[in-house]
Amino acid sequence: MKIAIIGADGQLGSDLVRRLTGDALLPLYYPAFDVTRPDEARSTLAAWGPECVINTAAFHRVDECEIHPDKTFAVNATAVRDLAAICREIGCPLVHFSTDYVFDGAKGSPYVEEDAPNPLSVYAVSKLAGEILLRNGWERHFLVRTCGLYGESGCLEKGMNFADRVLDLARHRAPLRVVDDQRVTPTSTRELAAGVDALIRTSAYGLYHLTNEGDCTWYEFARAVLDLSGLEADLRPVSTRRFAARARRPAYSVLENKRAKALGLAPFSPWTEALRAYLAGKGILKAGTDRPIR
Ligand SMILES: NC(=O)c1ccc[n+]([C@@H]2O[C@H](COP(=O)([O-])OP(=O)(O)OC[C@H]3O[C@@H](n4cnc5c(N)ncnc54)[C@H](OP(=O)(O)O)[C@@H]3O)[C@@H](O)[C@H]2O)c1
Numbered sequence: 001m002k003i004a005i006i007g008a009d010g011q012l013g014s015d016l017v018r019r020l021t022g023d024a025l026l027p028l029y030y031p032a033f034d035v036t037r038p039d040e041a042r043s044t045l046a047a048w049g050p051e052c053v054i055n056t057a058a059f060h061r062v063d064e065c066e067i068h069p070d071k072t073f074a075v076n077a078t079a080v081r082d083l084a085a086i087c088r089e090i091g092c093p094l095v096h097f098s099t100d101y102v103f104d105g106a107k108g109s110p111y112v113e114e115d116a117p118n119p120l121s122v123y124a125v126s127k128l129a130g131e132i133l134l135r136n137g138w139e140r141h142f143l144v145r146t147c148g149l150y151g152e153s154g155c156l157e158k159g160m161n162f163a164d165r166v167l168d169l170a171r172h173r174a175p176l177r178v179v180d181d182q183r184v185t186p187t188s189t190r191e192l193a194a195g196v197d198a199l200i201r202t203s204a205y206g207l208y209h210l211t212n213e214g215d216c217t218w219y220e221f222a223r224a225v226l227d228l229s230g231l232e233a234d235l236r237p238v239s240t241r242r243f244a245a246r247a248r249r250p251a252y253s254v255l256e257n258k259r260a261k262a263l264g265l266a267p268f269s270p271w272t273e274a275l276r277a278y279l280a281g282k283g284i285l286k287a288g289t290d291r292p293i294r
Contacts, residue, residue, distance in 0.1 A: 001200070004028060004045055006035060006083075007056035011161060012097070014153035015193040016054060026050060030057065035079035042086045052200050053087050054095040055080070058127075062101070063246040065123035072122055077129035084137030093140040093205065095196060100147035100184065100211075102128045105250030110215075112258040113145075113207045121247035131207075142199050143207045144192075147255055148221075151189030152281065162186070162218070163278065166225045170233035180219035180237030183252045185211040188274035198265050209255035212271040224272060228279050230286030 001023045007013040008027030017027055026048050035041060035057045045053060059065060059075040080096055087094040101124040102117035119125045134141050150161035160168060163186075169176050187210075195210045216224070219237040226233055240249065257268060268274075279285045 002026070002049065002051045003200075004048060004050040004053045005056070006033065006054065007058075009153065010056050011149060011151040011153045012189045012192060013054075013056040015151050015189040016056070016196065019190075019193040019197050035083060036074045038079070038082035038086070041082065042089070045086055046090055050090065050092050052093050052095065053083065053090075054196065054200075055083055056097060058097070060099075060123060062121060062123045062249070065126065066121065066246045069122050069126075072126045073129065076123070076126035077133060080130035081133035081137055084134050084141065087140070088138040093142060093200065094134065094138055095142040095144065095200060096130065096134050098127045098131050098143060098145045099124065100145060100253035100255050101250060102131070102145065103250055103253050105252040108252050110254045110256035111209070112256045113209055120250060123247060135207075140203075140205050142196075142205060144196065144199070145207070145209050145255060146187055146192055147211045147253060148184045148186040149189050149192065150186060150278065152278075153189075162221065163225050163275065166222045166233075167229060167231065167284070170226060170229075170231040170235075173233075176222060176233050176235040177238045177243075178217075178219040178222045178235065179240050179243055180217045181240050181251055182249055183215050183217055183254060184221075185213070185215050185254050186221050186271045186275065187211045187268075188278055190278070191268050191274055195260065195265060195268065199260075199263075202263065204263050206259070208259050209257050210260055210268070211255050211257065212268045212274045213257075214270045214272065215254040216271065221271075221275075224275055225279070228276060228286060229284045 003023050004026040006028045065072040103111050104118040119128050150163045
């Protein structure tokens with residue numbers, strides 16, 4: 001299949017490029033390819049003639065989004081509307097990613113695709129706007145909500161991914177204060193890329209939740225990173241209130257992969273297994289930690 005990947009050097013984009021080696025790929029890099037410049041995007045994509053476009057581009061520094069709503073909406077919403085129109089003109093499906101943050105966390109049990117969103121931040125509102133513009137703009141879409149991404153290539157938008165940041169701070173003997181009242185599912189971009197690979201071979205368009213299995217707080221995730229890598233650190237839990245971040249975040253944003261399971265996609269592994277695989281890939285899994293940690 002001819003697949004264009006927007007944001008090909010991002011953490012998810014890089015794993016998609018690594019995963020889709022059997023396909024003809026057009027990797028697209030910012031700023032040479034900018035989703036907020038639709039005329040150029042249209043001519044680049046139309047000239048190549050993709051059979052599928054995968055958009056990983058986002059402005060997702062959640063606290064900065066609060067003070068830059070115009071840029072946030074340009075990348076996360078208006079550009080998605082334009083990409084949907086371009087893909088409709090070309091006649092190819094569009095894969096786009098959204099976030100667990102579209103939910104407010106009040107449910108307290110895993111969110112399924114049918115649950116009503118109620119975003120709490122500028123970032124989350126912009127991502128929900130992108131979802132709506134995509135769903136109304138082009139029916140042949142795969143809209144994938146995911147959560148807590150980490151991958152080999154790090155997160156270009158946010159700097160180091162969370163796991164690598166924990167490792168880095170521990171190695172520098174810096175104190176680690178991590179929120180213990182936001183429950184999420186850390187998700188490996190490697191596994192997410194495999195899920196996307198399977199999804200795009202179908203014509204089962206629509207909204208999907210795709211994350212690893214299980215859940216933890218960010219503090220518990222940091223604890224697991226340290227335990228599995230055998231690093232000592234001054235790690236302590238703190239409350240979201242104490243952190244005083246600019247943007248509100250849901251206290252609970254665990255997603256259930258309900259539609260993916262119904263479609264028969266290969267199940268995602270528990271987040272602990274995915275983290276173990278990630279650390280093993282970096283060559284820093286502590287000997288004797290190949291047992292379940294929860
Ligand atoms: N990271 C998470 O924890 C998380 C959680 C839930 C959902 N998501 C969603 O998952 C998707 C992928 O996230 P990620 O972590 O892989 O992000 P990432 O590592 O920041 O990658 C995003 C890619 O898009 C590029 N990009 C940024 N602005 C662009 C623009 N205007 N035009 C074209 N490309 C642009 C970036 O280039 P530069 O780096 O050069 O700017 C980068 O290559 C996003 O839609 C995000 O909202 C992420």
